[in-house]
Amino acid sequence: MFITVSIISLLLVSSITVSYVDYHLGEVNDEIKQNIEAFMHGTAIEIDKEPIDENDVIDTLVTGFILSGLLVVLLSGVIVANISKRNQEKIDCIERVLKSAAEGNLSARTAVSRQDNDLDRIGCSVDDMLSQLQNVVAAMSDISTNIAHELKTPITRLQYHLLKLDNILINKKVNNKCCPSEQLALALKESSRLAEIFNVLLRISQIESGVRKQQFKPIDVAAIIGSIADIYVNVADDAGMTLSVNEPKLPILLQGDSELIIQQLANLVENSLRYCPRGSELFLSFHQGKGCVFFIMEDNGPGISEQEKERVFERRINKARNDGGIGMGLSLVKAVAELHKGEVKLYDCNPGLRVEICYPQI
Structure with missing residues (x-):
């Protein structure tokens, strides 16, 4: 593309310069003819012996080159801007397709029909890769x-x-x-x-x-917290425990899947109910800060040892458990958080456990 633009620029410079000089020489030729005709008709005393001045010729050439150079720069700028725009559109298309694929939509394609340059070939390669990956x-x-x-x-x-x-x-x-x-x-x-x-x-x-990411939509945190409170406050009371829920008074929106987040918080509450002894106090709360929403589940039960904290999110079945659980509740909690680009952290309450989930707010 650079060679093509360079050749076109040279041709334009040459043709424009020649055209300008030819035009200027035509004017000089007309002046000479008029001088000769005037001398022949007696209206002029003498003929100009030097009708073409060297300085005029140099000025003509310089002016021709300057004009042709400006036009070539303008035209080249338009060509380069157009090429850059097309390439940027292709880059944006490839970026959108890759981002969509990273979010789980493997059916996205760049739809490149021809391979005129390197970006087109990259687009075709991306389409082929996604097709194979989708299969x-x-x-x-x-x-x-x-x-x-x-x-x-x-x-x-x-x-x-x-x-x-x-x-x-x-x-x-x-x-x-x-x-x-x-x-x-x-x-x-x-x-x-x-x-x-x-x-x-x-x-x-x-x-x-x-x-499930393709089903994401704005969801209200207040409705989610309210659903958990309606279900588990009485369940905790029947188990001889107290569940305190901090329900937001104003709507707070997240982009996500409400069913999955409700399941995630339900798993946290059920874990506390399963492991904490009678008389324990459980707290489910939230707060906002720095463009994030934090869900927090706390209890004053036995907690988790430092060794277990490193393995508690693994997808594994604990065959030695006799409490009715299968040992994968926190695995699901982490999977839901990662799907929503969130983060899960565990802290000691001394005694008890604090689970904090951070989600980006809309």
Whole structure:
């Protein structure tokens, strides 16, 4: 492109200079003709012996070069500005596509039809890469979904048959040292736990894939806090604990998925309810600062050791637990925070635990 502009500029300079000099020499030629005709008709005494002055020729050439140079600079500027504008539009398009892909929309494309320059080739490469990535992600998602659903169905059937058998045994009033009903109850509990594990895994995978980000919209923090208060204040009271909720009086907007954030805060409250002893005090609050909204969950329970803090967000199932949980509640909390470009931090309350989630405000 630089060579093309340079050649065009040289041609323009030459043609404009030649045209200007030719025009000026034509005027001089006309003056000579008029001088000769006047001398022949006797209206002039003598003929100018030097009709063309050297200084005039130099001035003509200099003026021609200056005019042609200015026109070439102007035209080159227009050409370069147009090329720069087109290239910037292509760069902006590629940037938008990559940003959209990073947010989970792998169907975005630059739609480059020709490969005239390096940016077009980059755009085509980006489209090819996203097409391949979309196919791979779709294939992995289908496999994961199929596996999860295939496993979920027999587990659900197992629950049904165990419940049915349990009812039969209870109705027959089987008395034995080894109570089948008790064993079946344990089996039911374990099958329910398996179903819960798969549900949580599916939800976390869906969150981490970024698919839910396409459903983001402005949501009211006050409505979310109010939903948590309506559900869990009475639950905490029944468990012999106190849950205090700081509800905002004015609407505070976030860009996100209200269902996921409610699930996130519910997990935090349920964790505190599960681990804290009777008589514990729980606090769910929020505050604003520096363009962010902070959700804070505090309790005065046993807390988490420093060693466990490093692993508490890992997606792992704690098989040694006997409290009914599966050990992935905080994994979901972190996944939801990262989807919303937020951050989760853990602090000691001495005693107890403080979980702080920071979200950017609209």
